[in-house]
Amino acid sequence: MSKSQRLFDLMQILRRHRHPVSGNNLAAEAGVSLRTIYRDIADLQALGAQIEGEPGFGYVLQPGFLLPPLMFSEQEIQALALGAQWVSRQTDDEFALAARDALAKIGAVLPSELRHRIDDNAFHVARRPKQPEAVDLRIVRQAMRDQHKLSIVYRDPKGARTTRTIWPIGVAFFDSRRILAGWCEMRKDFRAFRADRIEKVRLKTDRYPGRRRDLVKRWRAQVDADRRKAVD
Amino acid sequence: MSKSQRLFDLMQILRRHRHPVSGNNLAAEAGVSLRTIYRDIADLQALGAQIEGEPGFGYVLQPGFLLPPLMFSEQEIQALALGAQWVSRQTDDEFALAARDALAKIGAVLPSELRHRIDDNAFHVARRPKQPEAVDLRIVRQAMRDQHKLSIVYRDPKGARTTRTIWPIGVAFFDSRRILAGWCEMRKDFRAFRADRIEKVRLKTDRYPGRRRDLVKRWRAQVDADRRKAVD
DNA sequence: TCGATTGCTGCCAGTTTCTGGCAGGATAAG
């Protein structure tokens, strides 16, 4: 029996038993040595399976490795498909692929009557024209995820070119325009940068302090305050 | 990369493409030789995957495989959330609600480490400003779903006001502008109507003949032909 | 405290599998 087959079987065994299964049991069921089971478990975990092992008990599969069946209304499917289409047409390649992958996974766990709704093409999002932007969304995403600082070269509205270090906290989409928001070390304040004015983006190795979520909160509070001021 | 990982990846690639994928494509995407792809396909089939291969076309994954897809990646969640956000901010209330409901259902099956990614607000879609449009997307959606005709009052570019009966086949989103596409009984041709020029929409009780899918195909073919002509 | 149970890791050597390349066959479309 091939290793792939065995991994597949192990998953099934673990899914079947809700209670912990000892490695010895798995070894017996799979017809393989205990040592190999330990390695297989490690491989499955590397594949993303959430298998918990406790000394004295055994292994349990936590939910969340495989996508369970999902049920949606027709309209919900259409909404998801339209949203995924927008992402796949308006953002960068990597994100576009993620959107299509996600939709494909949803399609795979849908009851068959609903599946065809996914590519129903009743709605159509225009493809974003290739724009010569220096902003690589992948870098920005990575920076936001890992809380890294970004170094950008920015041409401000007056035409002056500055190099700034910012703590990126979000990207906003206004139609086809993109705005990068973050804390600017130079200004010591929150700033929004139009993507088409950013000439260069570089991921810095150092991180910014605090959590991004908290930065977002502070930024929101400030934006709200500004808005109230504008209304007064 | 391990073989098991590759097999999972292949499944996902096949899921993503609804159309046949050639072995060469798979080989390129998986970073492995064509010969290996043939062996992998055979292995997957042995595991129970229903993969059909036709000479001259490629491989297609038939739905109904016993192994559900892997859980979403962080990026896929982000892509879904962003897409749903776009729908909820750029379409009508009913659709917006559907998008949020769908996202909530997805959130319900996510393992806890992923769940927070759903409202991570790293990406922000601008809210579409309220526009005085007579086009009620709900009516259009209903008409498309049930293949009903629509009666619209349209103000054409020259300012002339006409009442037309159209067979609606799709709605396109160009930034915040919306275009209703359909077959126009008056012109006996496909026409695109800017939503901001439509003054009234009424659902007619009679249906149009043929399936909407076929209409879409004919329309696409025509658009492609026009595009080629424009390039010449 | 001690033993029993279980998870987990390192090492090693023999075995197995995997992989890519090549050659060739088959099928269908244009």
Next chain:
DNA sequence: CTTATCCTGCCAGAAACTGGCAGCAATCGA
């Protein structure tokens, strides 16, 4: 016929897998 594709057999080198053993760690109950 030509092209694109699927598919199989064969081979040799590379890579992995596997089992056994030894040992550590955590937990439970006696």
